[in-house]
Amino acid sequence: MTNTDANTKTATTSTGTTFNLGGDLPVSRIGYGTMRLADGPDAPGGASAPIWTPPADRAAAIALLRGAVELGVNLVDTADAYALGAGEELVADALHPYGDAVAVSTKVGVTRPSPTEWVPLGHPAYLRQQAELSLRRLRTDRIDLLHLHRLDPAYPIADQVGALAQLQQEGKVRHIGLSEVTVEQLEEARRTAPIAVVQNLYNLGARDHEDVVDHTAARGIAFLPFFPVAMGGHTGPGSPVAAVAAELGITPAQAALAWLLHRSPNLVPIPGTGLVTHLAENMKALEVVLSADQFERLDDAA
Structure with missing residues:
Protein backbone atom coordinates (compact mmCIF):
# COMPACT_ATOMS: atom_id res chain seq x y z
CA MET A 1 0.00 0.00 0.00
CA THR A 2 1.58 3.26 -1.06
CA ASN A 3 0.95 6.97 -0.81
CA THR A 4 0.48 8.47 -4.28
CA ASP A 5 2.15 11.71 -3.19
CA ALA A 6 4.51 11.03 -0.34
CA ASN A 7 5.36 14.69 0.18
CA THR A 8 1.83 16.10 0.40
CA LYS A 9 -0.65 15.64 3.21
CA THR A 10 -4.11 15.21 1.78
CA ALA A 11 -7.51 14.31 3.16
CA THR A 12 -9.72 11.62 1.71
CA THR A 13 -13.48 11.41 2.03
CA SER A 14 -13.14 7.87 3.37
CA THR A 15 -10.37 5.64 4.65
CA GLY A 16 -9.57 1.98 4.28
CA THR A 17 -10.28 0.10 7.47
CA THR A 18 -7.50 -2.50 7.11
CA PHE A 19 -3.81 -2.51 6.23
CA ASN A 20 -1.97 -5.51 4.82
CA LEU A 21 0.98 -5.56 7.20
CA GLY A 22 4.09 -6.97 5.57
CA GLY A 23 2.02 -7.75 2.50
CA ASP A 24 0.39 -10.82 4.02
CA LEU A 25 -1.13 -9.90 7.39
CA PRO A 26 -4.34 -7.85 7.16
CA VAL A 27 -5.01 -5.90 10.35
CA SER A 28 -7.65 -3.40 11.41
CA ARG A 29 -6.36 0.17 11.22
CA ILE A 30 -7.20 0.64 14.89
CA GLY A 31 -5.13 -1.65 17.07
CA TYR A 32 -4.71 -1.83 20.82
CA GLY A 33 -1.64 -0.92 22.86
CA THR A 34 -1.40 -2.77 26.16
CA MET A 35 1.18 -0.63 27.96
CA ARG A 36 -1.46 0.87 30.26
CA LEU A 37 -2.55 -2.58 31.44
CA ALA A 38 -0.08 -2.52 34.31
CA ASP A 39 0.36 -1.29 37.86
CA GLY A 40 -2.38 -0.22 40.26
CA PRO A 41 -4.89 2.62 40.28
CA ASP A 42 -2.60 4.88 42.31
CA ALA A 43 0.36 4.66 39.92
CA PRO A 44 1.26 7.74 37.85
CA GLY A 45 -0.16 7.86 34.33
CA GLY A 46 1.05 9.14 30.97
CA ALA A 47 4.73 9.24 30.12
CA SER A 48 5.68 8.87 33.81
CA ALA A 49 3.75 5.61 34.31
CA PRO A 50 6.13 2.95 35.67
CA ILE A 51 4.63 -0.04 33.78
CA TRP A 52 6.43 -2.08 36.40
CA THR A 53 3.96 -4.55 37.94
CA PRO A 54 1.08 -6.69 36.62
CA PRO A 55 -2.35 -5.02 36.66
CA ALA A 56 -3.95 -4.72 40.07
CA ASP A 57 -7.21 -6.06 38.62
CA ARG A 58 -6.09 -8.91 36.40
CA ALA A 59 -9.60 -10.15 35.66
CA ALA A 60 -10.64 -6.72 34.41
CA ALA A 61 -7.55 -6.47 32.20
CA ILE A 62 -8.25 -9.89 30.68
CA ALA A 63 -11.86 -8.91 30.06
CA LEU A 64 -10.70 -5.71 28.39
CA LEU A 65 -8.37 -7.56 26.01
CA ARG A 66 -11.10 -10.00 25.07
CA GLY A 67 -13.52 -7.13 24.64
CA ALA A 68 -11.09 -5.42 22.27
CA VAL A 69 -11.02 -8.46 20.00
CA GLU A 70 -14.80 -8.74 20.12
CA LEU A 71 -15.00 -5.12 18.94
CA GLY A 72 -12.82 -5.90 15.92
CA VAL A 73 -9.30 -5.21 17.14
CA ASN A 74 -6.97 -7.79 15.64
CA LEU A 75 -3.56 -6.23 16.34
CA VAL A 76 -2.52 -6.25 20.00
CA ASP A 77 0.78 -4.59 20.90
CA THR A 78 2.87 -5.41 23.98
CA ALA A 79 6.56 -5.65 24.94
CA ASP A 80 8.87 -7.77 27.04
CA ALA A 81 9.66 -4.64 29.07
CA TYR A 82 6.04 -4.08 30.13
CA ALA A 83 5.88 -5.18 33.76
CA LEU A 84 9.02 -7.30 33.25
CA GLY A 85 7.29 -9.77 30.93
CA ALA A 86 3.99 -9.84 32.78
CA GLY A 87 2.40 -7.85 29.95
CA GLU A 88 3.06 -10.68 27.50
CA GLU A 89 1.77 -13.24 29.99
CA LEU A 90 -1.42 -11.21 30.35
CA VAL A 91 -1.98 -11.20 26.57
CA ALA A 92 -1.51 -14.97 26.49
CA ASP A 93 -3.89 -15.56 29.40
CA ALA A 94 -6.54 -13.44 27.70
CA LEU A 95 -6.22 -14.40 24.05
CA HIS A 96 -4.30 -17.67 23.60
CA PRO A 97 -4.80 -19.64 21.39
CA TYR A 98 -4.74 -16.73 18.98
CA GLY A 99 -5.68 -18.47 15.75
CA ASP A 100 -6.58 -16.00 13.02
CA ALA A 101 -8.46 -13.73 15.43
CA VAL A 102 -5.53 -11.61 16.55
CA ALA A 103 -1.98 -10.75 15.56
CA VAL A 104 0.36 -10.11 18.47
CA SER A 105 3.13 -7.53 18.30
CA THR A 106 5.86 -7.44 20.94
CA LYS A 107 9.25 -5.79 21.41
CA VAL A 108 12.74 -6.62 22.64
CA GLY A 109 15.80 -4.49 23.21
CA VAL A 110 15.09 -2.53 26.41
CA THR A 111 16.12 -3.48 29.94
CA ARG A 112 14.31 -2.38 33.12
CA PRO A 113 16.77 -2.06 36.02
CA SER A 114 14.20 -0.09 38.03
CA PRO A 115 10.65 1.30 37.71
CA THR A 116 11.99 4.59 36.31
CA GLU A 117 14.59 3.24 33.87
CA TRP A 118 14.15 2.11 30.26
CA VAL A 119 17.64 1.31 28.98
CA PRO A 120 18.30 0.11 25.40
CA LEU A 121 20.37 -3.06 25.12
CA GLY A 122 21.04 -4.26 21.59
CA HIS A 123 23.57 -7.05 22.05
CA PRO A 124 22.46 -9.58 19.38
CA ALA A 125 22.60 -12.53 21.78
CA TYR A 126 20.47 -10.65 24.30
CA LEU A 127 17.89 -9.77 21.65
CA ARG A 128 17.60 -13.42 20.61
CA GLN A 129 17.33 -14.56 24.23
CA GLN A 130 14.58 -12.05 24.93
CA ALA A 131 12.69 -13.18 21.84
CA GLU A 132 12.87 -16.77 23.09
CA LEU A 133 11.42 -15.64 26.42
CA VAL A 161 18.45 -6.12 13.02
CA GLY A 162 20.47 -9.15 12.02
CA ALA A 163 19.55 -10.84 15.31
CA LEU A 164 15.85 -10.40 14.50
CA ALA A 165 16.47 -11.53 10.92
CA GLN A 166 18.03 -14.74 12.27
CA LEU A 167 14.89 -15.40 14.28
CA GLN A 168 12.82 -14.74 11.17
CA GLN A 169 14.89 -17.20 9.17
CA GLU A 170 14.35 -19.79 11.92
CA GLY A 171 10.58 -19.35 11.57
CA LYS A 172 10.19 -17.77 15.02
CA VAL A 173 9.27 -14.29 13.77
CA ARG A 174 6.88 -13.43 10.94
CA HIS A 175 7.65 -9.73 10.49
CA ILE A 176 10.25 -7.30 11.85
CA GLY A 177 9.53 -3.79 13.13
CA LEU A 178 11.48 -0.85 14.50
CA SER A 179 10.50 1.74 17.09
CA GLU A 180 11.47 5.43 17.38
CA VAL A 181 13.67 5.55 14.27
CA THR A 182 14.54 8.14 11.67
CA VAL A 183 14.33 7.68 7.91
CA GLU A 184 18.10 7.18 7.80
CA GLN A 185 18.03 4.51 10.50
CA LEU A 186 15.14 2.75 8.79
CA GLU A 187 16.98 2.62 5.48
CA GLU A 188 20.13 1.34 7.15
CA ALA A 189 18.08 -1.41 8.82
CA ARG A 190 16.42 -2.34 5.52
CA ARG A 191 19.83 -3.15 4.08
CA THR A 192 19.94 -6.07 6.53
CA ALA A 193 16.32 -7.32 6.53
CA PRO A 194 12.84 -6.35 5.31
CA ILE A 195 11.12 -4.01 7.76
CA ALA A 196 7.34 -4.32 7.82
CA VAL A 197 6.48 -1.75 10.50
CA VAL A 198 7.77 1.40 12.17
CA GLN A 199 6.33 2.37 15.55
CA ASN A 200 7.07 5.98 16.49
CA LEU A 201 5.48 8.63 18.69
CA TYR A 202 3.07 10.55 16.45
CA ASN A 203 -0.19 12.39 16.96
CA LEU A 204 -1.81 15.77 16.31
CA GLY A 205 0.49 17.43 18.82
CA ALA A 206 3.68 15.42 18.23
CA ARG A 207 4.69 15.79 14.60
CA ASP A 208 8.45 15.20 14.60
CA HIS A 209 8.14 12.14 12.36
CA GLU A 210 6.23 13.57 9.41
CA ASP A 211 9.06 12.51 7.08
CA VAL A 212 8.97 8.95 8.46
CA VAL A 213 5.20 8.75 7.87
CA ASP A 214 5.62 9.78 4.23
CA HIS A 215 8.70 7.62 3.67
CA THR A 216 7.05 4.48 5.03
CA ALA A 217 3.81 5.15 3.15
CA ALA A 218 5.66 5.35 -0.14
CA ARG A 219 7.22 1.94 0.55
CA GLY A 220 4.20 0.05 1.84
CA ILE A 221 5.55 -0.04 5.41
CA ALA A 222 3.00 0.25 8.21
CA PHE A 223 3.43 3.12 10.66
CA LEU A 224 2.03 2.44 14.14
CA PRO A 225 1.70 5.73 16.05
CA PHE A 226 1.97 5.19 19.79
CA PHE A 227 0.29 7.70 22.11
CA PRO A 228 -1.93 8.48 19.09
CA VAL A 229 -4.49 10.55 20.99
CA ALA A 230 -2.87 13.78 22.17
CA MET A 231 -4.98 15.58 24.72
CA GLY A 232 -4.13 19.16 25.65
CA GLY A 233 -5.02 22.76 25.02
CA HIS A 234 -5.34 22.18 21.29
CA THR A 235 -8.17 19.71 21.93
CA GLY A 236 -10.01 21.57 24.68
CA PRO A 237 -13.22 23.62 24.50
CA GLY A 238 -13.15 26.14 21.67
CA SER A 239 -10.26 24.38 19.91
CA PRO A 240 -10.34 23.34 16.23
CA VAL A 241 -10.40 19.71 17.36
CA ALA A 242 -13.43 20.30 19.56
CA ALA A 243 -15.12 22.26 16.76
CA VAL A 244 -14.65 19.52 14.19
CA ALA A 245 -15.77 16.91 16.71
CA ALA A 246 -18.94 18.91 17.41
CA GLU A 247 -19.69 19.22 13.70
CA LEU A 248 -19.45 15.46 13.27
CA GLY A 249 -21.10 14.49 16.54
CA ILE A 250 -18.03 12.65 17.80
CA THR A 251 -15.54 13.05 20.65
CA PRO A 252 -12.26 15.00 20.33
CA ALA A 253 -10.39 11.70 20.75
CA GLN A 254 -12.28 10.23 17.80
CA ALA A 255 -11.49 13.34 15.77
CA ALA A 256 -7.78 12.98 16.59
CA LEU A 257 -7.82 9.31 15.53
CA ALA A 258 -9.79 10.15 12.38
CA TRP A 259 -7.13 12.71 11.45
CA LEU A 260 -4.47 9.99 11.71
CA LEU A 261 -6.52 7.58 9.60
CA HIS A 262 -6.96 10.25 6.92
CA ARG A 263 -3.37 11.47 7.17
CA SER A 264 -1.95 8.45 5.37
CA PRO A 265 -3.28 4.99 4.44
CA ASN A 266 -0.41 3.20 6.20
CA LEU A 267 -1.14 4.67 9.65
CA VAL A 268 -2.40 2.08 12.16
CA PRO A 269 -2.93 3.82 15.53
CA ILE A 270 -2.64 1.63 18.63
CA PRO A 271 -4.44 3.61 21.37
CA GLY A 272 -4.43 2.16 24.86
CA THR A 273 -7.25 2.46 27.35
CA GLY A 274 -8.54 0.83 30.48
CA LEU A 275 -12.22 1.17 29.56
CA VAL A 276 -14.29 -0.89 27.14
CA THR A 277 -16.38 2.20 26.39
CA HIS A 278 -13.27 4.01 25.17
CA LEU A 279 -12.33 0.97 23.10
CA ALA A 280 -15.69 1.11 21.35
CA GLU A 281 -15.29 4.85 20.75
CA ASN A 282 -11.83 4.31 19.29
CA MET A 283 -13.10 1.68 16.85
CA LYS A 284 -15.89 4.05 15.73
CA ALA A 285 -13.18 6.40 14.44
CA LEU A 286 -12.84 4.00 11.50
CA GLU A 287 -16.28 5.17 10.35
CA VAL A 288 -15.57 8.90 10.52
CA VAL A 289 -15.47 10.78 7.21
CA LEU A 290 -13.56 14.07 7.21
CA SER A 291 -13.97 16.73 4.56
CA ALA A 292 -10.82 18.32 3.15
CA ASP A 293 -11.59 21.44 5.19
CA GLN A 294 -12.04 19.48 8.42
CA PHE A 295 -8.81 17.60 7.81
CA GLU A 296 -6.88 20.84 7.26
CA ARG A 297 -8.35 22.42 10.38
CA LEU A 298 -7.31 19.42 12.44
CA ASP A 299 -3.92 19.39 10.75
CA ASP A 300 -3.37 22.99 11.80
CA ALA A 301 -4.72 22.49 15.33
CA ALA A 302 -1.31 21.97 16.95
Whole structure:
Protein backbone atom coordinates (compact mmCIF):
# COMPACT_ATOMS: atom_id res chain seq x y z
CA MET A 1 0.00 0.00 0.00
CA THR A 2 1.58 3.26 -1.06
CA ASN A 3 0.95 6.97 -0.81
CA THR A 4 0.48 8.47 -4.28
CA ASP A 5 2.15 11.71 -3.19
CA ALA A 6 4.51 11.03 -0.34
CA ASN A 7 5.36 14.69 0.18
CA THR A 8 1.83 16.10 0.40
CA LYS A 9 -0.65 15.64 3.21
CA THR A 10 -4.11 15.21 1.78
CA ALA A 11 -7.51 14.31 3.16
CA THR A 12 -9.72 11.62 1.71
CA THR A 13 -13.48 11.41 2.03
CA SER A 14 -13.14 7.87 3.37
CA THR A 15 -10.37 5.64 4.65
CA GLY A 16 -9.57 1.98 4.28
CA THR A 17 -10.28 0.10 7.47
CA THR A 18 -7.50 -2.50 7.11
CA PHE A 19 -3.81 -2.51 6.23
CA ASN A 20 -1.97 -5.51 4.82
CA LEU A 21 0.98 -5.56 7.20
CA GLY A 22 4.09 -6.97 5.57
CA GLY A 23 2.02 -7.75 2.50
CA ASP A 24 0.39 -10.82 4.02
CA LEU A 25 -1.13 -9.90 7.39
CA PRO A 26 -4.34 -7.85 7.16
CA VAL A 27 -5.01 -5.90 10.35
CA SER A 28 -7.65 -3.40 11.41
CA ARG A 29 -6.36 0.17 11.22
CA ILE A 30 -7.20 0.64 14.89
CA GLY A 31 -5.13 -1.65 17.07
CA TYR A 32 -4.71 -1.83 20.82
CA GLY A 33 -1.64 -0.92 22.86
CA THR A 34 -1.40 -2.77 26.16
CA MET A 35 1.18 -0.63 27.96
CA ARG A 36 -1.46 0.87 30.26
CA LEU A 37 -2.55 -2.58 31.44
CA ALA A 38 -0.08 -2.52 34.31
CA ASP A 39 0.36 -1.29 37.86
CA GLY A 40 -2.38 -0.22 40.26
CA PRO A 41 -4.89 2.62 40.28
CA ASP A 42 -2.60 4.88 42.31
CA ALA A 43 0.36 4.66 39.92
CA PRO A 44 1.26 7.74 37.85
CA GLY A 45 -0.16 7.86 34.33
CA GLY A 46 1.05 9.14 30.97
CA ALA A 47 4.73 9.24 30.12
CA SER A 48 5.68 8.87 33.81
CA ALA A 49 3.75 5.61 34.31
CA PRO A 50 6.13 2.95 35.67
CA ILE A 51 4.63 -0.04 33.78
CA TRP A 52 6.43 -2.08 36.40
CA THR A 53 3.96 -4.55 37.94
CA PRO A 54 1.08 -6.69 36.62
CA PRO A 55 -2.35 -5.02 36.66
CA ALA A 56 -3.95 -4.72 40.07
CA ASP A 57 -7.21 -6.06 38.62
CA ARG A 58 -6.09 -8.91 36.40
CA ALA A 59 -9.60 -10.15 35.66
CA ALA A 60 -10.64 -6.72 34.41
CA ALA A 61 -7.55 -6.47 32.20
CA ILE A 62 -8.25 -9.89 30.68
CA ALA A 63 -11.86 -8.91 30.06
CA LEU A 64 -10.70 -5.71 28.39
CA LEU A 65 -8.37 -7.56 26.01
CA ARG A 66 -11.10 -10.00 25.07
CA GLY A 67 -13.52 -7.13 24.64
CA ALA A 68 -11.09 -5.42 22.27
CA VAL A 69 -11.02 -8.46 20.00
CA GLU A 70 -14.80 -8.74 20.12
CA LEU A 71 -15.00 -5.12 18.94
CA GLY A 72 -12.82 -5.90 15.92
CA VAL A 73 -9.30 -5.21 17.14
CA ASN A 74 -6.97 -7.79 15.64
CA LEU A 75 -3.56 -6.23 16.34
CA VAL A 76 -2.52 -6.25 20.00
CA ASP A 77 0.78 -4.59 20.90
CA THR A 78 2.87 -5.41 23.98
CA ALA A 79 6.56 -5.65 24.94
CA ASP A 80 8.87 -7.77 27.04
CA ALA A 81 9.66 -4.64 29.07
CA TYR A 82 6.04 -4.08 30.13
CA ALA A 83 5.88 -5.18 33.76
CA LEU A 84 9.02 -7.30 33.25
CA GLY A 85 7.29 -9.77 30.93
CA ALA A 86 3.99 -9.84 32.78
CA GLY A 87 2.40 -7.85 29.95
CA GLU A 88 3.06 -10.68 27.50
CA GLU A 89 1.77 -13.24 29.99
CA LEU A 90 -1.42 -11.21 30.35
CA VAL A 91 -1.98 -11.20 26.57
CA ALA A 92 -1.51 -14.97 26.49
CA ASP A 93 -3.89 -15.56 29.40
CA ALA A 94 -6.54 -13.44 27.70
CA LEU A 95 -6.22 -14.40 24.05
CA HIS A 96 -4.30 -17.67 23.60
CA PRO A 97 -4.80 -19.64 21.39
CA TYR A 98 -4.74 -16.73 18.98
CA GLY A 99 -5.68 -18.47 15.75
CA ASP A 100 -6.58 -16.00 13.02
CA ALA A 101 -8.46 -13.73 15.43
CA VAL A 102 -5.53 -11.61 16.55
CA ALA A 103 -1.98 -10.75 15.56
CA VAL A 104 0.36 -10.11 18.47
CA SER A 105 3.13 -7.53 18.30
CA THR A 106 5.86 -7.44 20.94
CA LYS A 107 9.25 -5.79 21.41
CA VAL A 108 12.74 -6.62 22.64
CA GLY A 109 15.80 -4.49 23.21
CA VAL A 110 15.09 -2.53 26.41
CA THR A 111 16.12 -3.48 29.94
CA ARG A 112 14.31 -2.38 33.12
CA PRO A 113 16.77 -2.06 36.02
CA SER A 114 14.20 -0.09 38.03
CA PRO A 115 10.65 1.30 37.71
CA THR A 116 11.99 4.59 36.31
CA GLU A 117 14.59 3.24 33.87
CA TRP A 118 14.15 2.11 30.26
CA VAL A 119 17.64 1.31 28.98
CA PRO A 120 18.30 0.11 25.40
CA LEU A 121 20.37 -3.06 25.12
CA GLY A 122 21.04 -4.26 21.59
CA HIS A 123 23.57 -7.05 22.05
CA PRO A 124 22.46 -9.58 19.38
CA ALA A 125 22.60 -12.53 21.78
CA TYR A 126 20.47 -10.65 24.30
CA LEU A 127 17.89 -9.77 21.65
CA ARG A 128 17.60 -13.42 20.61
CA GLN A 129 17.33 -14.56 24.23
CA GLN A 130 14.58 -12.05 24.93
CA ALA A 131 12.69 -13.18 21.84
CA GLU A 132 12.87 -16.77 23.09
CA LEU A 133 11.42 -15.64 26.42
CA SER A 134 8.68 -13.74 24.61
CA LEU A 135 7.79 -16.87 22.67
CA ARG A 136 7.42 -18.76 25.95
CA ARG A 137 5.36 -16.08 27.67
CA LEU A 138 3.09 -15.62 24.65
CA ARG A 139 2.81 -19.43 24.30
CA THR A 140 3.44 -19.39 20.58
CA ASP A 141 5.92 -20.83 18.11
CA ARG A 142 6.04 -17.66 16.03
CA ILE A 143 5.67 -13.97 16.88
CA ASP A 144 3.60 -12.14 14.28
CA LEU A 145 5.52 -8.88 14.67
CA LEU A 146 8.73 -8.42 16.65
CA HIS A 147 9.98 -4.87 17.14
CA LEU A 148 13.39 -3.67 18.11
CA HIS A 149 12.10 -1.53 21.00
CA ARG A 150 14.93 0.98 20.71
CA LEU A 151 18.16 1.12 18.74
CA ASP A 152 21.22 0.80 20.95
CA PRO A 153 24.06 3.09 19.77
CA ALA A 154 26.57 0.68 21.28
CA TYR A 155 25.96 -1.89 18.54
CA PRO A 156 25.77 -1.58 14.74
CA ILE A 157 22.22 -1.45 13.41
CA ALA A 158 23.08 -4.34 11.10
CA ASP A 159 23.94 -6.52 14.10
CA GLN A 160 20.77 -5.64 16.00
CA VAL A 161 18.45 -6.12 13.02
CA GLY A 162 20.47 -9.15 12.02
CA ALA A 163 19.55 -10.84 15.31
CA LEU A 164 15.85 -10.40 14.50
CA ALA A 165 16.47 -11.53 10.92
CA GLN A 166 18.03 -14.74 12.27
CA LEU A 167 14.89 -15.40 14.28
CA GLN A 168 12.82 -14.74 11.17
CA GLN A 169 14.89 -17.20 9.17
CA GLU A 170 14.35 -19.79 11.92
CA GLY A 171 10.58 -19.35 11.57
CA LYS A 172 10.19 -17.77 15.02
CA VAL A 173 9.27 -14.29 13.77
CA ARG A 174 6.88 -13.43 10.94
CA HIS A 175 7.65 -9.73 10.49
CA ILE A 176 10.25 -7.30 11.85
CA GLY A 177 9.53 -3.79 13.13
CA LEU A 178 11.48 -0.85 14.50
CA SER A 179 10.50 1.74 17.09
CA GLU A 180 11.47 5.43 17.38
CA VAL A 181 13.67 5.55 14.27
CA THR A 182 14.54 8.14 11.67
CA VAL A 183 14.33 7.68 7.91
CA GLU A 184 18.10 7.18 7.80
CA GLN A 185 18.03 4.51 10.50
CA LEU A 186 15.14 2.75 8.79
CA GLU A 187 16.98 2.62 5.48
CA GLU A 188 20.13 1.34 7.15
CA ALA A 189 18.08 -1.41 8.82
CA ARG A 190 16.42 -2.34 5.52
CA ARG A 191 19.83 -3.15 4.08
CA THR A 192 19.94 -6.07 6.53
CA ALA A 193 16.32 -7.32 6.53
CA PRO A 194 12.84 -6.35 5.31
CA ILE A 195 11.12 -4.01 7.76
CA ALA A 196 7.34 -4.32 7.82
CA VAL A 197 6.48 -1.75 10.50
CA VAL A 198 7.77 1.40 12.17
CA GLN A 199 6.33 2.37 15.55
CA ASN A 200 7.07 5.98 16.49
CA LEU A 201 5.48 8.63 18.69
CA TYR A 202 3.07 10.55 16.45
CA ASN A 203 -0.19 12.39 16.96
CA LEU A 204 -1.81 15.77 16.31
CA GLY A 205 0.49 17.43 18.82
CA ALA A 206 3.68 15.42 18.23
CA ARG A 207 4.69 15.79 14.60
CA ASP A 208 8.45 15.20 14.60
CA HIS A 209 8.14 12.14 12.36
CA GLU A 210 6.23 13.57 9.41
CA ASP A 211 9.06 12.51 7.08
CA VAL A 212 8.97 8.95 8.46
CA VAL A 213 5.20 8.75 7.87
CA ASP A 214 5.62 9.78 4.23
CA HIS A 215 8.70 7.62 3.67
CA THR A 216 7.05 4.48 5.03
CA ALA A 217 3.81 5.15 3.15
CA ALA A 218 5.66 5.35 -0.14
CA ARG A 219 7.22 1.94 0.55
CA GLY A 220 4.20 0.05 1.84
CA ILE A 221 5.55 -0.04 5.41
CA ALA A 222 3.00 0.25 8.21
CA PHE A 223 3.43 3.12 10.66
CA LEU A 224 2.03 2.44 14.14
CA PRO A 225 1.70 5.73 16.05
CA PHE A 226 1.97 5.19 19.79
CA PHE A 227 0.29 7.70 22.11
CA PRO A 228 -1.93 8.48 19.09
CA VAL A 229 -4.49 10.55 20.99
CA ALA A 230 -2.87 13.78 22.17
CA MET A 231 -4.98 15.58 24.72
CA GLY A 232 -4.13 19.16 25.65
CA GLY A 233 -5.02 22.76 25.02
CA HIS A 234 -5.34 22.18 21.29
CA THR A 235 -8.17 19.71 21.93
CA GLY A 236 -10.01 21.57 24.68
CA PRO A 237 -13.22 23.62 24.50
CA GLY A 238 -13.15 26.14 21.67
CA SER A 239 -10.26 24.38 19.91
CA PRO A 240 -10.34 23.34 16.23
CA VAL A 241 -10.40 19.71 17.36
CA ALA A 242 -13.43 20.30 19.56
CA ALA A 243 -15.12 22.26 16.76
CA VAL A 244 -14.65 19.52 14.19
CA ALA A 245 -15.77 16.91 16.71
CA ALA A 246 -18.94 18.91 17.41
CA GLU A 247 -19.69 19.22 13.70
CA LEU A 248 -19.45 15.46 13.27
CA GLY A 249 -21.10 14.49 16.54
CA ILE A 250 -18.03 12.65 17.80
CA THR A 251 -15.54 13.05 20.65
CA PRO A 252 -12.26 15.00 20.33
CA ALA A 253 -10.39 11.70 20.75
CA GLN A 254 -12.28 10.23 17.80
CA ALA A 255 -11.49 13.34 15.77
CA ALA A 256 -7.78 12.98 16.59
CA LEU A 257 -7.82 9.31 15.53
CA ALA A 258 -9.79 10.15 12.38
CA TRP A 259 -7.13 12.71 11.45
CA LEU A 260 -4.47 9.99 11.71
CA LEU A 261 -6.52 7.58 9.60
CA HIS A 262 -6.96 10.25 6.92
CA ARG A 263 -3.37 11.47 7.17
CA SER A 264 -1.95 8.45 5.37
CA PRO A 265 -3.28 4.99 4.44
CA ASN A 266 -0.41 3.20 6.20
CA LEU A 267 -1.14 4.67 9.65
CA VAL A 268 -2.40 2.08 12.16
CA PRO A 269 -2.93 3.82 15.53
CA ILE A 270 -2.64 1.63 18.63
CA PRO A 271 -4.44 3.61 21.37
CA GLY A 272 -4.43 2.16 24.86
CA THR A 273 -7.25 2.46 27.35
CA GLY A 274 -8.54 0.83 30.48
CA LEU A 275 -12.22 1.17 29.56
CA VAL A 276 -14.29 -0.89 27.14
CA THR A 277 -16.38 2.20 26.39
CA HIS A 278 -13.27 4.01 25.17
CA LEU A 279 -12.33 0.97 23.10
CA ALA A 280 -15.69 1.11 21.35
CA GLU A 281 -15.29 4.85 20.75
CA ASN A 282 -11.83 4.31 19.29
CA MET A 283 -13.10 1.68 16.85
CA LYS A 284 -15.89 4.05 15.73
CA ALA A 285 -13.18 6.40 14.44
CA LEU A 286 -12.84 4.00 11.50
CA GLU A 287 -16.28 5.17 10.35
CA VAL A 288 -15.57 8.90 10.52
CA VAL A 289 -15.47 10.78 7.21
CA LEU A 290 -13.56 14.07 7.21
CA SER A 291 -13.97 16.73 4.56
CA ALA A 292 -10.82 18.32 3.15
CA ASP A 293 -11.59 21.44 5.19
CA GLN A 294 -12.04 19.48 8.42
CA PHE A 295 -8.81 17.60 7.81
CA GLU A 296 -6.88 20.84 7.26
CA ARG A 297 -8.35 22.42 10.38
CA LEU A 298 -7.31 19.42 12.44
CA ASP A 299 -3.92 19.39 10.75
CA ASP A 300 -3.37 22.99 11.80
CA ALA A 301 -4.72 22.49 15.33
CA ALA A 302 -1.31 21.97 16.95
